Amino acid sequence: MSISADASIHPTAVIADGAAIGAGVSIGPYCVIGAKVTLADGVELKSHVCIDGITSIGAGTVIFPFASIGQRPQDLKYRGEDSTLVVGARNTIREYVTMNPGTEGGGGITSVGDGNLFMNHVHVGHDCIIGSSCVFANAATLAGHVIVEDRVIVGGLAGIHQFCRIGQGAMIGGMAGVVADVIPYGTVMGERAKLAGLNLVGLKRGGAAKSDISGLRAAYSALFTGEGTLAERTASVRENHADNPLVAQVLDFLTSDTARHVTTPE
Incomplete structure (x- = not known):
């Protein structure tokens, strides 16, 4: 002891x-x-x-x-x-x-x-x-x-x-x-x-830049309301928002190995 x-x-x-x-x-x-x-x-x-x-x-x-x-x-x-x-x-x-x-x-x-x-x-x-x-x-x-x-x-x-x-x-x-x-x-x-x-409140409290939040909102809409498969939409968003660190984090999350599906909107 x-x-x-x-x-x-x-x-x-x-x-x-x-x-x-x-x-x-x-x-x-x-x-x-x-x-x-x-x-x-x-x-x-x-x-x-x-x-x-x-x-x-x-x-x-x-x-x-x-x-x-x-x-x-x-x-x-x-x-x-x-x-x-x-x-x-x-x-x-x-x-x-x-x-x-x-x-x-x-x-x-x-x-x-x-x-x-x-x-x-x-x-x-x-x-x-x-x-x-x-x-x-x-x-x-x-x-x-x-x-x-x-x-x-x-x-x-x-x-x-x-x-x-x-x-x-x-x-x-x-x-x-x-x-x-x-x-x-x-x-x-x-x-x-x-x-x-x-979680916009959490993003603002965390000090995320307004421009990055705006870009993330646009990417969110494209990912979950656009046409095509999620994989196709992910690739398209990566092309258009490659310089946004918040979007990059979400895209890396979506494309990494996992045992579960991803939660989506209704």
Whole structure:
């Protein structure tokens, strides 16, 4: 066991031999920390937090009561193989959040970036890859193998199907059921989510240039309302908007390998 001398640990907390506790860490009442857990400097566990498995929590992350982090994956194919959960810095993980490590079939790692907000009852399934500066509202659920890029907002009670990709800056409406990939900066909503436009608010807040946003709106219209197949429209848009970085990001997303279809408008 490695515990920094200035860590604050409540006497009711249970810390297994082998855990690594960094400088300035605060562990509240009745927390349980497994033997292969690493808490970086300044991590704060409010109370009743359970962290297990091969799990690392990045500096300055705050975890609220009754969160369960790093427990074995909820996957019938899991056979006890070593796998990891890596949570980055400055995340806020609220009450009853669950995060599972990876599996052998998915690369063996679940990864969370920096500065995310996970509201209460959010679930992050095995082998998910989450970027930074995302917001997951209450009870949002990610099945296994989901990729969420930076600055995504997922509404309350939304569910994302396994192997889906959610592009940078996208917004998922509350209670949406997402069963296909979502383009960068797209907005989707509905019981079986349909593409409902662009996340213009997110683009403006992110500092995107007006000219780039205008070009993206034109490209969106050409991609999803024009004639021909999506592949043909994608090629045409690439010819006409090659210098727009937002459009290029969407086109790269559409043409990359994926296990799912892409979410489209009705």
